[in-house]
Amino acid sequence: xxxMARINLLAVMLLLFFCTxxxxxxxxxxxxGRDCKEVTFKNGGKIDxxxxxxxxxxxxxxxxxxxxxxxxxxxxxxANWYGKGCGFMAVLINGRLLLKxxxxxxxxxxxxxxxxxVQYSWKDPLADVTLKVASLENDNKLMFKMSLDPKxxxxxxxxxxxxxxxxxxxxKTDEFRDRRLATQIRDVQAPAEVMMGAGENWTFLYDGKVRxxxxxxxMTEAGSGVGLxxxxxxxxxxxxxxxxxxxxxVKFALWEYPRDITWENGLETFRKEAGKAQQDLHDETFxxxxxxxxxxx
Numbered sequence: 001x002x003x004m005a006r007i008n009l010l011a012v013m014l015l016l017f018f019c020t021x022x023x024x025x026x027x028x029x030x031x032x033g034r035d036c037k038e039v040t041f042k043n044g045g046k047i048d049x050x051x052x053x054x055x056x057x058x059x060x061x062x063x064x065x066x067x068x069x070x071x072x073x074x075x076x077x078x079a080n081w082y083g084k085g086c087g088f089m090a091v092l093i094n095g096r097l098l099l100k101x102x103x104x105x106x107x108x109x110x111x112x113x114x115x116x117x118v119q120y121s122w123k124d125p126l127a128d129v130t131l132k133v134a135s136l137e138n139d140n141k142l143m144f145k146m147s148l149d150p151k152x153x154x155x156x157x158x159x160x161x162x163x164x165x166x167x168x169x170x171x172k173t174d175e176f177r178d179r180r181l182a183t184q185i186r187d188v189q190a191p192a193e194v195m196m197g198a199g200e201n202w203t204f205l206y207d208g209k210v211r212x213x214x215x216x217x218x219m220t221e222a223g224s225g226v227g228l229x230x231x232x233x234x235x236x237x238x239x240x241x242x243x244x245x246x247x248x249x250v251k252f253a254l255w256e257y258p259r260d261i262t263w264e265n266g267l268e269t270f271r272k273e274a275g276k277a278q279q280d281l282h283d284e285t286f287x288x289x290x291x292x293x294x295x296x297x
Contacts, residue, residue, distance in 0.1 A: 073088060196220075
Protein backbone atom coordinates (compact mmCIF):
# COMPACT_ATOMS: atom_id res chain seq x y z
CA UNK A 1 0.00 0.00 0.00
CA UNK A 2 1.25 3.47 -0.87
CA UNK A 3 2.54 5.43 2.15
CA MET A 4 0.04 8.30 1.68
CA ALA A 5 -2.85 5.81 1.42
CA ARG A 6 -1.69 4.21 4.68
CA ILE A 7 -1.65 7.60 6.40
CA ASN A 8 -5.12 8.47 5.12
CA LEU A 9 -6.48 5.08 6.21
CA LEU A 10 -4.99 5.51 9.68
CA ALA A 11 -6.50 8.98 9.98
CA VAL A 12 -9.96 7.66 9.07
CA MET A 13 -9.64 4.77 11.56
CA LEU A 14 -8.65 7.15 14.36
CA LEU A 15 -11.51 9.50 13.51
CA LEU A 16 -14.00 6.63 13.55
CA PHE A 17 -12.67 5.48 16.92
CA PHE A 18 -13.06 8.88 18.51
CA CYS A 19 -16.48 9.38 16.87
CA THR A 20 -17.64 6.22 18.62
CA UNK A 21 -15.93 6.78 21.94
CA UNK A 22 -16.47 10.49 22.52
CA UNK A 23 -20.21 10.94 23.01
CA UNK A 24 -19.68 14.53 24.16
CA UNK A 25 -18.95 15.65 20.61
CA UNK A 26 -20.56 15.60 17.20
CA UNK A 27 -18.47 14.43 14.27
CA UNK A 28 -19.38 14.93 10.63
CA UNK A 29 -17.77 12.48 8.23
CA UNK A 30 -17.71 13.73 4.64
CA UNK A 31 -17.51 11.11 1.89
CA UNK A 32 -17.50 12.27 -1.74
CA GLY A 33 -18.55 9.31 -3.87
CA ARG A 34 -18.74 8.98 -7.62
CA ASP A 35 -22.50 9.34 -7.85
CA CYS A 36 -23.39 11.01 -4.56
CA LYS A 37 -21.99 13.06 -1.71
CA GLU A 38 -22.59 11.57 1.70
CA VAL A 39 -22.22 12.99 5.21
CA THR A 40 -22.61 11.01 8.42
CA PHE A 41 -23.55 12.69 11.71
CA LYS A 42 -22.02 10.72 14.59
CA ASN A 43 -23.40 12.37 17.70
CA GLY A 44 -23.50 9.78 20.47
CA GLY A 45 -27.19 9.09 19.89
CA LYS A 46 -28.77 5.72 19.24
CA ILE A 47 -28.35 5.95 15.47
CA ASP A 48 -26.00 7.71 13.06
CA UNK A 49 -27.84 9.93 10.58
CA UNK A 50 -26.58 9.85 7.01
CA UNK A 51 -27.48 12.43 4.38
CA UNK A 52 -26.90 11.43 0.75
CA UNK A 53 -27.04 14.01 -2.02
CA UNK A 54 -27.24 12.97 -5.67
CA UNK A 55 -27.52 15.68 -8.32
CA UNK A 56 -30.74 15.37 -10.39
CA UNK A 57 -28.67 15.72 -13.59
CA UNK A 58 -25.37 14.05 -14.41
CA UNK A 59 -22.22 15.64 -15.82
CA UNK A 60 -23.61 15.34 -19.38
CA UNK A 61 -26.85 17.05 -18.39
CA UNK A 62 -28.91 13.86 -18.48
CA UNK A 63 -31.84 13.80 -16.06
CA UNK A 64 -31.41 10.95 -13.56
CA UNK A 65 -35.08 10.52 -12.55
CA UNK A 66 -38.53 11.81 -13.34
CA UNK A 67 -39.74 12.16 -9.73
CA UNK A 68 -40.03 15.73 -8.37
CA UNK A 69 -37.42 15.26 -5.63
CA UNK A 70 -34.08 17.10 -5.36
CA UNK A 71 -31.75 14.16 -4.61
CA UNK A 72 -31.36 14.49 -0.83
CA UNK A 73 -31.90 11.19 0.99
CA UNK A 74 -31.80 10.22 4.67
CA UNK A 75 -30.11 6.93 5.58
CA UNK A 76 -28.97 4.36 6.74
CA UNK A 77 -32.42 2.93 5.96
CA UNK A 78 -33.91 3.33 2.50
CA ALA A 79 -37.40 3.44 4.00
CA ASN A 80 -38.84 6.13 6.26
CA TRP A 81 -37.56 9.44 4.78
CA TYR A 82 -36.50 7.93 1.46
CA GLY A 83 -32.75 7.37 1.44
CA LYS A 84 -31.78 6.55 -2.15
CA GLY A 85 -31.55 8.21 -5.55
CA CYS A 86 -34.12 10.98 -5.88
CA GLY A 87 -34.40 11.32 -2.08
CA PHE A 88 -37.29 12.49 0.07
CA MET A 89 -37.66 16.26 -0.52
CA ALA A 90 -39.21 18.44 -3.21
CA VAL A 91 -39.36 22.26 -3.13
CA LEU A 92 -41.99 24.31 -4.94
CA ILE A 93 -42.65 28.03 -5.35
CA ASN A 94 -45.99 29.01 -6.88
CA GLY A 95 -46.51 25.33 -7.69
CA ARG A 96 -43.32 25.15 -9.78
CA LEU A 97 -40.53 22.75 -8.90
CA LEU A 98 -37.13 24.08 -7.86
CA LEU A 99 -33.64 22.52 -7.82
CA LYS A 100 -34.36 19.86 -10.46
CA UNK A 101 -31.82 21.19 -12.96
CA UNK A 102 -29.17 22.56 -10.61
CA UNK A 103 -26.52 20.87 -8.48
CA UNK A 104 -26.00 21.74 -4.82
CA UNK A 105 -22.71 22.92 -3.39
CA UNK A 106 -22.11 21.16 -0.07
CA UNK A 107 -20.00 22.46 2.82
CA UNK A 108 -19.31 21.12 6.30
CA UNK A 109 -19.59 24.16 8.59
CA UNK A 110 -19.03 22.61 12.01
CA UNK A 111 -17.86 19.29 13.42
CA UNK A 112 -16.20 17.74 16.47
CA UNK A 113 -18.03 20.06 18.85
CA UNK A 114 -21.43 20.41 20.47
CA UNK A 115 -23.12 20.06 17.10
CA UNK A 116 -22.52 19.10 13.51
CA UNK A 117 -23.62 21.47 10.74
CA VAL A 118 -23.75 20.96 6.98
CA GLN A 119 -24.90 23.41 4.31
CA TYR A 120 -26.29 22.81 0.80
CA SER A 121 -26.62 25.72 -1.62
CA TRP A 122 -28.40 25.92 -4.98
CA LYS A 123 -28.91 28.58 -7.64
CA ASP A 124 -32.22 28.17 -9.45
CA PRO A 125 -34.06 30.41 -11.95
CA LEU A 126 -36.84 30.87 -9.37
CA ALA A 127 -34.74 31.35 -6.21
CA ASP A 128 -31.37 30.87 -4.60
CA VAL A 129 -31.82 28.25 -1.89
CA THR A 130 -29.73 27.36 1.17
CA LEU A 131 -30.42 24.33 3.34
CA LYS A 132 -28.61 23.96 6.65
CA VAL A 133 -28.78 20.70 8.60
CA ALA A 134 -27.78 20.51 12.27
CA SER A 135 -27.29 17.62 14.70
CA LEU A 136 -26.76 18.04 18.45
CA GLU A 137 -24.71 15.82 20.74
CA ASN A 138 -26.45 12.75 22.21
CA ASP A 139 -29.52 13.43 20.09
CA ASN A 140 -31.41 11.48 17.43
CA LYS A 141 -33.04 14.17 15.32
CA LEU A 142 -31.79 16.24 12.42
CA MET A 143 -32.87 19.89 12.32
CA PHE A 144 -33.27 21.68 8.99
CA LYS A 145 -33.47 25.34 8.02
CA MET A 146 -34.26 26.22 4.43
CA SER A 147 -33.65 29.83 3.37
CA LEU A 148 -35.02 31.29 0.14
CA ASP A 149 -33.91 34.30 -1.90
CA PRO A 150 -36.66 34.39 -4.54
CA LYS A 151 -36.29 35.92 -8.01
CA UNK A 152 -40.04 35.98 -8.65
CA UNK A 153 -43.09 37.20 -6.79
CA UNK A 154 -43.94 34.46 -4.28
CA UNK A 155 -47.58 33.41 -3.88
CA UNK A 156 -46.97 30.02 -2.24
CA UNK A 157 -44.15 27.85 -0.86
CA UNK A 158 -44.28 24.09 -0.38
CA UNK A 159 -41.75 21.60 0.96
CA UNK A 160 -42.94 18.14 0.00
CA UNK A 161 -41.44 15.18 1.88
CA UNK A 162 -41.98 11.48 1.18
CA UNK A 163 -41.63 8.61 3.65
CA UNK A 164 -42.30 4.89 3.85
CA UNK A 165 -42.91 4.43 7.59
CA UNK A 166 -41.23 1.33 9.01
CA UNK A 167 -40.57 -0.11 5.55
CA UNK A 168 -41.93 -0.45 2.03
CA UNK A 169 -43.18 -4.04 2.05
CA UNK A 170 -42.16 -3.96 -1.61
CA UNK A 171 -44.17 -6.22 -3.89
CA LYS A 172 -46.94 -6.58 -1.31
CA THR A 173 -50.52 -5.42 -1.63
CA ASP A 174 -52.00 -2.78 0.67
CA GLU A 175 -53.45 -5.39 3.02
CA PHE A 176 -49.90 -6.11 4.20
CA ARG A 177 -49.46 -2.49 5.40
CA ASP A 178 -51.21 -0.47 8.09
CA ARG A 179 -49.96 3.12 7.85
CA ARG A 180 -50.83 5.31 10.82
CA LEU A 181 -49.91 8.62 12.42
CA ALA A 182 -50.03 10.10 15.90
CA THR A 183 -49.99 13.75 16.94
CA GLN A 184 -50.26 15.50 20.29
CA ILE A 185 -54.04 14.98 20.29
CA ARG A 186 -55.07 12.20 17.89
CA ASP A 187 -54.28 8.95 16.10
CA VAL A 188 -55.24 8.42 12.46
CA GLN A 189 -55.25 5.33 10.22
CA ALA A 190 -54.73 5.38 6.43
CA PRO A 191 -56.19 6.40 4.10
CA ALA A 192 -56.58 10.00 5.25
CA GLU A 193 -55.65 13.60 4.49
CA VAL A 194 -54.67 15.17 7.83
CA MET A 195 -54.10 18.90 8.30
CA MET A 196 -52.40 19.70 11.58
CA GLY A 197 -54.53 22.01 13.67
CA ALA A 198 -54.13 24.03 16.86
CA GLY A 199 -51.81 22.31 19.30
CA GLU A 200 -50.34 20.02 16.63
CA ASN A 201 -46.82 20.71 15.35
CA TRP A 202 -45.47 17.18 15.02
CA THR A 203 -46.49 13.92 13.42
CA PHE A 204 -45.19 10.48 14.37
CA LEU A 205 -45.48 8.03 11.45
CA TYR A 206 -45.61 4.27 11.88
CA ASP A 207 -47.06 1.04 10.52
CA GLY A 208 -49.13 -1.48 12.46
CA LYS A 209 -47.92 -4.44 10.38
CA VAL A 210 -44.58 -3.68 8.68
CA ARG A 211 -41.45 -4.12 10.81
CA UNK A 212 -38.58 -3.62 8.34
CA UNK A 213 -37.20 -0.70 10.35
CA UNK A 214 -38.32 1.68 13.11
CA UNK A 215 -40.85 4.54 12.87
CA UNK A 216 -40.16 8.15 11.82
CA UNK A 217 -41.42 11.64 12.63
CA UNK A 218 -41.53 15.26 11.47
CA MET A 219 -41.86 18.47 13.53
CA THR A 220 -42.37 22.08 12.52
CA GLU A 221 -41.57 25.15 14.61
CA ALA A 222 -44.47 26.09 16.87
CA GLY A 223 -45.79 29.62 16.46
CA SER A 224 -44.08 30.16 13.10
CA GLY A 225 -47.25 30.09 11.01
CA VAL A 226 -45.99 27.04 9.12
CA GLY A 227 -48.65 24.55 8.05
CA LEU A 228 -48.21 20.77 8.07
CA UNK A 229 -50.42 18.37 6.13
CA UNK A 230 -49.99 14.59 5.95
CA UNK A 231 -51.29 12.54 3.03
CA UNK A 232 -51.57 9.15 4.69
CA UNK A 233 -51.75 6.31 2.17
CA UNK A 234 -50.92 2.62 2.43
CA UNK A 235 -47.61 2.90 0.54
CA UNK A 236 -45.94 6.30 0.34
CA UNK A 237 -46.82 8.90 2.99
CA UNK A 238 -46.36 12.57 2.11
CA UNK A 239 -45.76 15.50 4.44
CA UNK A 240 -46.48 18.96 3.07
CA UNK A 241 -44.79 21.85 4.91
CA UNK A 242 -46.24 25.23 3.93
CA UNK A 243 -44.65 28.43 5.21
CA UNK A 244 -46.44 31.75 4.70
CA UNK A 245 -45.82 33.20 1.23
CA UNK A 246 -43.76 36.05 2.69
CA UNK A 247 -41.54 33.73 4.75
CA UNK A 248 -37.94 33.49 3.64
CA UNK A 249 -36.91 30.66 5.92
CA VAL A 250 -38.54 27.61 7.44
CA LYS A 251 -37.36 25.24 10.18
CA PHE A 252 -38.31 21.61 10.68
CA ALA A 253 -36.89 18.46 12.24
CA LEU A 254 -36.88 14.81 11.19
CA TRP A 255 -36.42 11.54 13.07
CA GLU A 256 -35.72 7.98 11.94
CA TYR A 257 -35.70 5.20 14.53
CA PRO A 258 -33.67 1.98 14.16
CA ARG A 259 -35.21 -1.42 13.57
CA ASP A 260 -35.04 -2.52 17.21
CA ILE A 261 -37.40 0.31 18.25
CA THR A 262 -41.06 -0.68 18.06
CA TRP A 263 -43.58 1.99 17.22
CA GLU A 264 -45.06 1.70 20.73
CA ASN A 265 -41.69 2.34 22.42
CA GLY A 266 -40.73 4.96 19.87
CA LEU A 267 -43.95 6.93 20.34
CA GLU A 268 -43.65 6.83 24.12
CA THR A 269 -40.07 8.14 23.93
CA PHE A 270 -40.97 10.73 21.30
CA ARG A 271 -43.81 12.16 23.38
CA LYS A 272 -41.48 12.56 26.37
CA GLU A 273 -38.80 14.30 24.31
CA ALA A 274 -41.02 16.42 22.04
CA GLY A 275 -40.97 19.47 24.33
CA LYS A 276 -37.18 19.62 24.42
CA ALA A 277 -37.02 18.97 20.68
CA GLN A 278 -39.36 21.88 20.01
CA GLN A 279 -37.19 24.13 22.17
CA ASP A 280 -34.05 22.93 20.37
CA LEU A 281 -35.64 23.73 17.02
CA HIS A 282 -36.72 27.18 18.17
CA ASP A 283 -33.33 28.04 19.69
CA GLU A 284 -31.07 26.62 16.97
CA THR A 285 -29.20 29.37 15.11
CA PHE A 286 -27.79 27.07 12.43
CA UNK A 287 -24.47 28.84 12.83
CA UNK A 288 -21.18 27.13 13.73
CA UNK A 289 -20.62 26.69 17.46
CA UNK A 290 -16.91 27.17 16.90
CA UNK A 291 -15.25 28.87 13.98
CA UNK A 292 -13.58 25.87 12.38
CA UNK A 293 -11.85 26.13 9.04
CA UNK A 294 -12.60 23.06 6.94
CA UNK A 295 -9.90 22.59 4.33
CA UNK A 296 -10.89 20.31 1.43
CA UNK A 297 -8.26 17.76 0.44
